[in-house]
Amino acid sequence: MAILDGSILDGALGKLDGYVIYKVGKKTHARKAPKTIANPRTEGQTAQRSKLPGAQTMHRATRGSVLERVYTIVAREEERRSGYHWFLHANMKVFGVNDYVDYPRLVLADGSLQLPFGMRMVKGDAGKVEMEWLDNTSTVTAQSTDRLMVAAIFDNEPYQPVVLENVTGCRADGRGVASIPGGEWNEVHLYCFFGAADGRRYSSCMYFSVCKS
Template sequence: MGKIGKGILGGVSGKVANVVGANWKGIDYIRAKPLSVRNPRTDLQVNQRTKFALALRFLQPNLNFIKVGYKNFSVKKSQFNSAMSYILNNAISGTYPNYLIDYSLALLSRGSLSGALNPVFDLSTAGQVEFSWDDNSGEGSALATDKVMAVVYNPLKGESVFITGGALRSDLNQVIQIPNSYSGDELEMFIGFINDAGTQLSNSAYIGSGTAL
């Protein structure tokens, strides 16, 4: 049994609850008792860790994009944690150990702003990806001054090239330069919009995949 000498402000001797008291060179000090750490590898834990690792590999290259894309969904948690939670709960398919990211359900930005209308991409020029879309300015919350947000994700290399405030919605296209080392790699494309004030965002849309020249 531990003892607290001289009232609550006195030294602690021994263990009181999860607090351990001791004295060193006449100085009383306390420390929390270390918690026993368990790491049971139950099926549920292994499944969850596998999913987490998969989502982490997808989100890490897009971290700075997510900081903008999830800026309105970071109450009591970081933008990254909010994105991680969304991906884990909505965008992982398959069964252990063959889990996959379902890119069509994976949102890299979230919000109520109107998204891109009929977005497509073009990989016919080496070293670049051209995104294009139809002008839906004036429909819903879409404005001509909204700025495009686009991601070129390279799963093989675990890298992304992206912009978070590019061409205007009314410009109808945006070219993103990509490294020559991406040649022959399968790339995944995402697009969204942010308003001119930077306060409203659209859900990102997955456009599809293609092989870089």
């Protein structure tokens, strides 16, 4: 970068012979113009670009749902700009070309609440899933009234997370049940997490899946 004060180009702006001329305050500067990328669609660049539309599409589907509130809260906890930016930061790596989504690595919920210990699915079929866990009630990050919540993505709607409505179970219960709605799906991806009774805190999620056959 060069300072052009006192030269015949002092006060000029724009591009000239491979340089960009611009002003900062009262001083005129010149720097080399960036080189045009000969091949802007290399394999790596194409793969990277393919991640963003998938992440954006899935985030849009969460608007107006409990998940949108989860992202707003966790973004505040982690001092990120917004729930949208938090979601991209957490999940860009799980999307790929040809509508690929690495569902087991997808983060659909997160936050400062603790998950119960030893959470596992003890029964799962096309109608419902049953979960069990060890009660770890202790402090504000794990209270007995924290309730089980389940988000689902069905394989026939691969970018459409939904929070299931018929879910029962609190942390102190040690077990919970979630009803799975019917439809033209063969596999459902389930993300189980906990929410505080006042809706101000949420936990990270644990992944499970269920197939009809």
